[in-house]
Amino acid sequence: MSTKTAKKPIVELYGIKKSLGGKVILDGIDLTIYEGETFVIIGQSGVGKSVTLKIIIGLMEPDEGEVYIMGENMTNASENQWTEKRKHFGMLFQGGALFDSLTVGQNILFSLDHIRHELTEDEKIDKILHSLEIVGLPDTEDIMPAELSGGMMKRVALARAIVASPEIVLFDEPTTGLDPIMTANINELIVSVKEKIKTTYIVVTHDIKSAKYVSDRIGMVYKGKLVFLGTAKELENSKDPLIRQFIEGNSQGPITEEYMQAIERIKRHETVAKNR
Template sequence: MAAIIEVYDLHKVLNKKKVLDGLSLSIQRGETFVLIGQSGVGKSVLLKHLIGLMRPDKGEIFIDGIQLDYDKPEIMSSLRSRFGMLFQGGALFDSLTVGENILFALEHLRPEMDQNEKLERMRRSLELVELPGIEDLMIASLSGGMMKRVALARAIVAEPEIVLFDEPTTGLDPITTATINDLIVDLKKKLAMTFVVVTHDIKSALFIGDRIGMLYRGQLLFEGTPEELKKTNNPYVKQFVEGRSQGPITEEYQKQLQTMKTLAQSGGEVWKNK
């Protein structure tokens, strides 16, 4: 298998914090790669780098062998058009209908396409997410699970090569979560696409992932299959996988907190710079 996404030595500082600190990653064409990690660890930031919405301080990203070149808008927009994205929170337009939301993506990504074909693609994408015929409903009238499905339809409607999913099941009940996970696996079988899914739900990660990567302190701490993840002896990864409040991740966090408190008490820079 050939890599469709290659990332080398990515660095990004945000709010004086090293969010990405020398991260390297390779995602194979046609696989579902799941990125896990605690809240605030930089999962969404990494996705935004892959699609070119954020520019790294240092490092290189290649999509299908073509390097992201931030000073060349034509290269950036042609690379972006190879992606579909499901944003964290859905990012649907409440004041538009389901159909208008999906058409919006097509108008943006495939402006040259003829109107009838756009309508046809929009209807087909709703069939793929098992919501046929709901194009005239208003977004505000949908349940959380339906909204995620519509966001999914919008992400795949332009038939992108790579789909990035940022937390496709967060905020959903366990049954709806399971049906969305089934749908992701099913879509993967039907469509020849590469999926990159961000989640902090370990159960979902194990179910949908061909490979899983865990982000910690700006790097990929672990990379492997669901089986390898379950068997890992890395204490940091184990704490996350087992969802324990006690362990090395918590200990490190408490040390950082202590350092900040000490600095604050001594009139240090940390709070002044906030």
């Protein structure tokens, strides 16, 4: 008998298509994320990474395709069903903004109150203090956000995302805008929080180093499709020129060629128009 336990899907996307502002952004995304893994979505700026997260959390509706969250078909779910479902999510938004006028503790309480009204005041305080300990910021609950550095703010935003013990934690660009040392620091934090709180993490980033560091698996989005799905090691060993250009950050390659061809087309179009 096999002792291997079956992986349980927690997020399933089937044939997701989404156009925005007259442009096809997602063009048939199929993706299954499993319970307990850290899945990282990578891709260039504007490729639809945040849009994908918004579809997973029900803040945006796909034009086509199906979304299953924790085994439940959410494709035609009502706003009320999504509101209930979102209580199982913790979210670290791109920017990770805190409320300036609230203390660190109040910022975290705001999120906790919203999801876990049944807790007593003491239970809430315990959870807030515990979440701050997990992110390495004990005894900071009375500090105002203005007194924190950028990296510390990210930590508080992470404490806020995990305080209600969510089944799925989403990170949208957790290291954008941080210096390299702070970036390494936040990457380590994500890994250490994961060791303490074993839940499912979905991280969106265009920082390939972060992706390799924190991921169990990586998916790369390009031109509306998932063009790579595998481990950091498999990504590293990929021979696909498209993937090589992205991971090596080369200015020359298939990704740039697309742009060059588009520029050529525009130039030709302009010449034709001028000569008319």
